[in-house]
Each structure stands twice: as C-alpha cells, then as structure tokens.
Amino acid sequence: MRNPIWQPSKERVSNSIISDFIKFLSDNYGYDFDGYHSLWKWSVDNTNEFWSIFWDFSQIIGHKGSKIFQKEEDPTRSRFFPNSEISFAENILKDKEFSNKIIFWAEDKFRREINLDQIINQVHSISDFFIESGIKPGDRVVGYLSNIPEGIIAALAASNVGAIWSSCSPDFGVDSSVDRFMQISPKILFTSDQVIQNGEFEELNTKVNEIVSRISSIQNVVVCNYIPDNPKNLDSFNNSVKFNDLLKENPTHNWSRFNFNHPLYILFSSGTTGPPKSIMHGSGGTLIQHFKEHKLHCDIKPGDNIIYNTSSGWMMWNWLLSCLGSGASIVLFDGGIFSPKPKFIFDLIDQEDITFWGTSAKYIEALEKLKLNPINTHNLKNLKTISSTGSPLSEESFKYIYEKVKSDVHLTSISGGTDIVGCFVQGNPNMPVWPGEIQVKGLGMDVDVFNQGGDSVKETQGELVCKNNFPSQPVGFWNDNNNRNYYENYYAKYNNIWHHGDFASVTKNLGIKIFGRSDTTLNPRGIRIGTSEIYRQVNQFDEVVDSLAVSYGDERIILFVKLSGKQKLNADLVKKYKNNIKQNTTSNHVPKLIIQAPDLPRTKSGKLSEMSVKRVMNNQELNNSQSLENPESIEFFKNLNL
Structure with a gap:
C-alpha cells in the first residue's frame, strides 16, 4: 500500500473544529x-439526529x-x-459578532475593502x-455581475426580503444570460x-441594455461603480x-x-446539451450544508x-459567500485567470494572509505546466x-502541490455540484491525504457506488449515488410541474435513490476517486472507462495543453489533444501518448485515433x-452552444470526416 502524502500534526487535529x-x-450525548x-x-444511520445536533453545535439562529x-x-x-x-x-452576518470583511481585487489594478458594519x-x-x-417573497432578483462585493450584498439583501437570487458573470455573454434569466422572469x-x-x-451598458430589452419582466437595473469614484x-x-444612491446612513435594521x-x-x-436547468435551493438547506462543510470538513474559523x-x-461563488457565516473574511479576485501574471495568486496569498485557497484541478495543472515553484519564491x-x-485532481497534481507549493498544507479535493450547492465527498483536516483520492464521504450524506444493477460495489468503478435525503437537495426546479424533471434527472435510475451522474469508486483507504461524468464514460468492448484515467496519462506531457476523449460510432475511443504554441502532432507523439496510456492503464484505454x-x-x-x-460527432443536435466558454471551438468537430 502506498504511503499518504500528508499527515496532520497532533496539534492541528486537537485544534480542529471536527474534533470540537x-x-x-x-x-452532551455520550457518543x-x-x-x-x-x-x-x-x-447516516441517524440522519435526523445528526442534522439536529449540528444545528445546535453550529449555533444557527x-x-x-x-x-x-x-x-x-416522492423523495423530491x-x-x-x-x-x-x-x-x-x-x-451569515451574525449581527457584528465577528470582525470579518470582504476584500476585493480587480487583478492588480486596485484593492478595496468593506468591513462588517458596512x-x-x-x-x-x-x-x-x-x-x-x-x-x-418569491420574486426573482438577478445579477449580471463579475466577482464584485456588490453581488454579495445584493444576494444577501434579496434573501432578507424572501426574494430568490440568481446570477451570471458577464463572460456568459448576452444570449446565454438571457437563456437563463428569461426562464425565471426577474424583476430587478x-x-x-x-x-x-x-x-x-x-x-457593460450595451450588453445590459440588450438583456433588458429581451426580458420584459425586468423593471429596474441597479448599476454599481466598478472603480470607486470613477463611474462610467x-x-x-x-x-x-x-447602487450608491440606494445606500442609507440609517436603514431599517430588520x-x-x-x-x-x-x-x-x-x-x-x-x-451545453439543451436549455439550462433552473435548480432552486432552499435557504436553510444551503446554510446548514455550507456550515457543515466549512466548519467540519474545511476547518474554517x-x-x-x-x-x-x-x-x-x-x-x-455561493459557497464562498457563506464563509462569512463562519466568521471568516472573503477575498474576491476579479479578472483574467493568470492576469497580470501566473504567480499573482501566490502574491495575494502572502499579501492577504490567506488561510484557505480554493481553485480548480485544471488551474493547478496549468501552474504545474508553467513550472511555478512558490515553495521557493x-x-x-x-x-x-x-x-x-x-x-478530478490527478496524483501528479497532488505531488506538485506538496513538492512545489507547500509541504505542510491540507489539500482537500472535493466533489459535488450545482445540483446540491455543495459536496458529496470532500476533505477531513484530521486525516491523512492519499494522492489522487478524495478523503471522505460527507457527514450526513449516505454516499455509495452502485453498479448498473443497483448493487453497492467496493474498489470497482460505478455510479456515485446518495442513499438518503439531505438538506441541500433542491427544493425544486423552476416551472417543473409535479417535480417531473427533477425526479427524472436524479431519482429515476435507481428507484428513489439520488443518482448524481459521476463515475466513481471507493478505495482501499475508504476514500473516493472520481473518473468523470458517467454520461461521457467510454465503453470500448463493453468495459466502462472514466475519461480522467486517459487525461492523467496524456496531460502530464509539457506540450499537451489539454485533452478530451469521446466514444464514437462503435465505441471507438477518439482522443483530441490541444498542443502548446506551434507544436504539431506527429507519429512520434502519437506513439508516445499511446504507449504511456497502455503502460499505466490497460490496452482498453488506448485510443483508436489521436487527433x-x-x-x-x-x-x-x-x-x-x-x-x-460527442453529440456533434454523432450527428446529434447541439442546442445551446452559447453556454460554452468558447463556442467557436465546436466548428472543428462538426467538420471532421472520420
């Protein structure tokens, strides 16, 4: 058995919130x-008691x-x-119990800060x-906003009058934002x-005016100054x-x-394959789930x-907002992912005394390819x-963090989704970290892995499910009569058991591995393969910017690679990639074609x-390409002749 890559100190374990x-x-209960x-x-055996006790422990008001x-x-x-x-x-705000704040960075152009009183x-x-x-109560308020403090303020204010908040960032563009907001008829x-x-x-005035012209329900637009004292x-x-004209010196405090x-x-x-689903989440379920994750699983204090x-x-973004409720300050970074330079995230971590940094697996992989070495800088x-x-975060990325970023840090890979506004599987600050594994199943979440027949399996890849109800499951879909779409999406496959759509396995360490979405699982010769198993073997090469695998026709695996700079794919590279995949997985994982x-x-x-x-290559209609970050990329695949 491999050794863990990190172990918490005795002091850290004794001081953690989960130990408390x-x-x-x-x-209090003799357990x-x-x-x-x-x-x-x-x-999970005593779900009701767990959530009731955690309510008291976390001092929910x-x-x-x-x-x-x-x-x-009907479980929905x-x-x-x-x-x-x-x-x-x-x-979330605890009425001045803490001295936390919101800090905002517009790349490296300027910084501003809002304290709790403000x-x-x-x-x-x-x-x-x-x-x-x-x-x-029940009216919809939306934000076409980047990652600025006023979005946090507006969302909290909406909740305070019982309105429902929804938001899109401006990089969604006009069409994708209208596709979403038009469904829910917002008023502001x-x-x-x-x-x-x-x-x-x-x-943004031209884009916002177009959105408003296409959604007749919008009565008012509230415009925030992006740069203080420099409105445009x-x-x-x-x-x-x-926005600033709405601020009062002595508003009603209720x-x-x-x-x-x-x-x-x-x-x-x-x-990306149809109209976006409008998933409604309840205030209490969101609150108690986030408090559990922040306090017990992330040790946020x-x-x-x-x-x-x-x-x-x-x-x-919603998850980050809730961190204010644990007495933490939140730092909002807005702008290009590597702007003004890739190391700027580490500059911020030092300058703002960051204790918890959350990011994506792809971001970590990109830092690794750039050969950043912040452990020395x-x-x-x-x-x-x-x-x-x-x-999924690869074993190589785990090693990069501990060897090149910081050796004594809790690296917690987490997985859940928009569907539950939280996590099914996540970290535990009291336990060792194993490369390539998510540490634990979340407390109160009866997570398991099923085979196609609905039987629980160990150390075998299958479908991630949750066998009990949990507070942060959706309260419904918008305009979904009798919860029909809701039920079909999550509960129909395994007869009233939540089917999440991730391909996963439980490890010998009782951790979890995620291999990708089950609807994109590859199936050569009847053997199910998660796409991340292939990506891990190919993306480790410096010239590979990214890769994507699909099944085509008779379930042949086709691997697409994006290469850096002017690098061209040649026979030697194809051979190198195929050999590495075969040596570290199985012959079934080897793509028929690499393009x-x-x-x-x-x-x-x-x-x-x-x-x-997969849809465009198999001559299926792609209804909503504007939901992609880069919709023009699809044209290449439409024009392939295989």
Missing part, C-alpha cells in the same frame, strides 16, 4: 467514536421547530426542518430598496458599469438606478425569517481569510488548506464539455 464536534457529541468512519456511519424531517413517498418532496424559520442573511448597513439599505420597489437586475479582463476594462456612463443604462425550505437561490446547469478562484456564475506561512474542485484540435470546448465554469463533442 466529536467532543460536543461525547459531552464515543473510534475514528471518522464510525462518526460518518452514525451520521432561528426557530428549529419540533420536526426534523418530513418524509414523503421530502423536507428537513419543515416547521423551522430562519434568516439566511442574519446567520456590509450590514448596505444589506439593509438594499433590503429597503427592494421593499420600496414592491419586491415580494444588478450589474456594474464595467468589468476587467486581462488588464483591460470593458463597459451610468446614465446610459436603461431603467437604471445607481432580519426577516422565512421557512427553512424557502427558495434562496436559482442555480443553472451548464446547458473566525479570523480566517478565504479566496476561491470563481465567478458569480459558478456555485463556488513565496512565504505562504498562513496557508492551511488548498481546495480543488471542478474535475490534434485547435481548441477544446469548455463550460462557463471551466469544465471540459465532452458531451458537446
């Missing part, structure tokens, strides 16, 4: 656990009610805390504006006068008011409570500083945790869109 939780269970896995087993779980025959209608009432915004004042000011504008849209991308500022054409936005399952957010699926490479169109002394999500592509399609959140390529 275990002691809380012992002191004694011999390790995480027995704690997890108790949490509100009326819990006497009923913890209401089970229905089952509800946790059905009689509970909470204020999401109150629980955050609370602005949330109440915008809440007053909503009430004066006739916004009622928040935006900014400009955005930054790779050092350049772009004004604020009057050129139709039906607009200025936290409004709503049912635990009252809708908080509408998040959208990627929409008051005084921590959190940064996540995200945009307002990815669920990690930066201090990173306060960095306790690095979180990776978006796609150089000028670019590979990605979703707005940066994930490879294998399904888009």
Whole structure:
C-alpha cells in the first residue's frame, strides 16, 4: 500500500473544529467514536439526529421547530426542518459578532475593502430598496455581475426580503444570460458599469441594455461603480438606478425569517446539451450544508481569510459567500485567470494572509505546466488548506502541490455540484491525504457506488449515488410541474435513490476517486472507462495543453489533444501518448485515433464539455452552444470526416 502524502500534526487535529464536534457529541450525548468512519456511519444511520445536533453545535439562529424531517413517498418532496424559520442573511452576518470583511481585487489594478458594519448597513439599505420597489417573497432578483462585493450584498439583501437570487458573470455573454434569466422572469437586475479582463476594462451598458430589452419582466437595473469614484456612463443604462444612491446612513435594521425550505437561490446547469436547468435551493438547506462543510470538513474559523478562484456564475461563488457565516473574511479576485501574471495568486496569498485557497484541478495543472515553484519564491506561512474542485485532481497534481507549493498544507479535493450547492465527498483536516483520492464521504450524506444493477460495489468503478435525503437537495426546479424533471434527472435510475451522474469508486483507504461524468464514460468492448484515467496519462506531457476523449460510432475511443504554441502532432507523439496510456492503464484505454484540435470546448465554469463533442460527432443536435466558454471551438468537430 502506498504511503499518504500528508499527515496532520497532533496539534492541528486537537485544534480542529471536527474534533470540537466529536467532543460536543461525547459531552452532551455520550457518543464515543473510534475514528471518522464510525462518526460518518452514525451520521447516516441517524440522519435526523445528526442534522439536529449540528444545528445546535453550529449555533444557527432561528426557530428549529419540533420536526426534523418530513418524509414523503416522492423523495423530491421530502423536507428537513419543515416547521423551522430562519434568516439566511442574519446567520451569515451574525449581527457584528465577528470582525470579518470582504476584500476585493480587480487583478492588480486596485484593492478595496468593506468591513462588517458596512456590509450590514448596505444589506439593509438594499433590503429597503427592494421593499420600496414592491419586491415580494418569491420574486426573482438577478445579477449580471463579475466577482464584485456588490453581488454579495445584493444576494444577501434579496434573501432578507424572501426574494430568490440568481446570477451570471458577464463572460456568459448576452444570449446565454438571457437563456437563463428569461426562464425565471426577474424583476430587478444588478450589474456594474464595467468589468476587467486581462488588464483591460470593458463597459457593460450595451450588453445590459440588450438583456433588458429581451426580458420584459425586468423593471429596474441597479448599476454599481466598478472603480470607486470613477463611474462610467451610468446614465446610459436603461431603467437604471445607481447602487450608491440606494445606500442609507440609517436603514431599517430588520432580519426577516422565512421557512427553512424557502427558495434562496436559482442555480443553472451548464446547458451545453439543451436549455439550462433552473435548480432552486432552499435557504436553510444551503446554510446548514455550507456550515457543515466549512466548519467540519474545511476547518474554517473566525479570523480566517478565504479566496476561491470563481465567478458569480459558478456555485463556488455561493459557497464562498457563506464563509462569512463562519466568521471568516472573503477575498474576491476579479479578472483574467493568470492576469497580470501566473504567480499573482501566490502574491495575494502572502499579501492577504490567506488561510484557505480554493481553485480548480485544471488551474493547478496549468501552474504545474508553467513550472511555478512558490515553495521557493513565496512565504505562504498562513496557508492551511488548498481546495480543488471542478474535475478530478490527478496524483501528479497532488505531488506538485506538496513538492512545489507547500509541504505542510491540507489539500482537500472535493466533489459535488450545482445540483446540491455543495459536496458529496470532500476533505477531513484530521486525516491523512492519499494522492489522487478524495478523503471522505460527507457527514450526513449516505454516499455509495452502485453498479448498473443497483448493487453497492467496493474498489470497482460505478455510479456515485446518495442513499438518503439531505438538506441541500433542491427544493425544486423552476416551472417543473409535479417535480417531473427533477425526479427524472436524479431519482429515476435507481428507484428513489439520488443518482448524481459521476463515475466513481471507493478505495482501499475508504476514500473516493472520481473518473468523470458517467454520461461521457467510454465503453470500448463493453468495459466502462472514466475519461480522467486517459487525461492523467496524456496531460502530464509539457506540450499537451489539454485533452478530451469521446466514444464514437462503435465505441471507438477518439482522443483530441490541444498542443502548446506551434507544436504539431506527429507519429512520434502519437506513439508516445499511446504507449504511456497502455503502460499505466490497460490496452482498453488506448485510443483508436489521436487527433490534434485547435481548441477544446469548455463550460462557463471551466469544465471540459465532452458531451458537446460527442453529440456533434454523432450527428446529434447541439442546442445551446452559447453556454460554452468558447463556442467557436465546436466548428472543428462538426467538420471532421472520420
């Protein structure tokens, strides 16, 4: 058996919040656990008790009610805390209990900071504006915003009046944003006068006016100054008011409570194979799931500083927002992913005393290819945790982090999704880290791996499922009569058991490996193969920028590679890639063809869109290519003649 790549110190274990939780269970309920896995087993065997006790431990403010779980025959209608009432915004801001803040960086152009008093004042000011504008509980408020503090303020204010918040980042473009927002008929849209991308500022009035002209329900546009004291054409936005004009010196300070399952957010699926699904998440489910993940699995504490490479169109933005509720400050970075230079993320980690850095597996792989060596160039002394999500993190990337970034850091690979606004599998700061593995199944989540017949399997690849209800499952899809689409998407395959659509396995260490989406699983000669197994063997070569594998025709595997610079694919490279795949996997993994592509399609959140390529290559219609970050990349695959 391989050795773990990292072990927490005894001091770190004894000081972790999950250790405090275990002691809380012992002191107050007489429970004694011999390790995480027995704690997890108790949490899924006694789900109602677990969530009720965690409510108390995390000191959620509100009326819990006497009923913890209401089970229905249709699992999409089952509800946790059905009689509970909470204020999401109150629980996030704690009414000045902590001294946390929001810090904003527009690449390296400027920095600004908003302290907790200012955050609370602005949330109440915008809440007053909503009430004066006739916004009622259940109305929709949206943001066409980059990663700026005003988006956080607007989302919290919307929750405070019972409105439902949804957002897209400006890089979605007009068509993709309209495809999403038109479904939910928003009444108010928040935006900014400009955005930054790779050092350049772009004004947004033309795009925003087009969005508003196409969505008749939008009554008002609230325009924020991107650069303080330097507004750009604020009057050129139709039906607009200025964000700063809405701020009051003494707004009404009132936290409004709503049912635990009252809708908080509408998040959208990627929409690359059809109209994006409008997934509604409840305020209480989002809150308690995020608190559990932040406190128990990520060890986020008051005084921590959190940064996540995200945009307002990815669920990690919502996850980052909730970190304020654990007393942490959040750092919002806006702009190009490597702008002004790739090492800037490490400059920020040092300058802002970052304790928790979240990013994507692809970002880490890119840093590795650039041969950055921050362990020698930066201090990173306060960095306790690095979180990776978006796609499977390879063993090589685990090794890169510990050898080239920081040797004593908790690297937590996590996986879940927009569907649950959280994670099914994630980290544990008290346990060793094994290369290529996600450490644990989340507490309260009865995660398993099934074969096609619905039997649980160990150390064998299969379908990731969750066998119990959990608070952060959607409260519904927008405009989904009788939850029909909701049920078909998640509960139909295994008869009332949540089927997540990830191809996974449970390891000998009781960790989890994710191999890719099951709807893009390869199937040569009847053997199911996750795409990440192939990517790991090819992407390690310096000249390979990215790769994408699909099955075609009679289930032949075709591998597309994007190469750096002017590098051309030749017979020697094809042989090298095939040999490396065969030597480190099996002959079944070896592609029939390897083809150089000028670019590979990605979703707005940066994930490879294998399904888009698979559909166009198999002569199926691709209805919504504008949901891709780079829709022009599809033309290459449409024109292939194989």
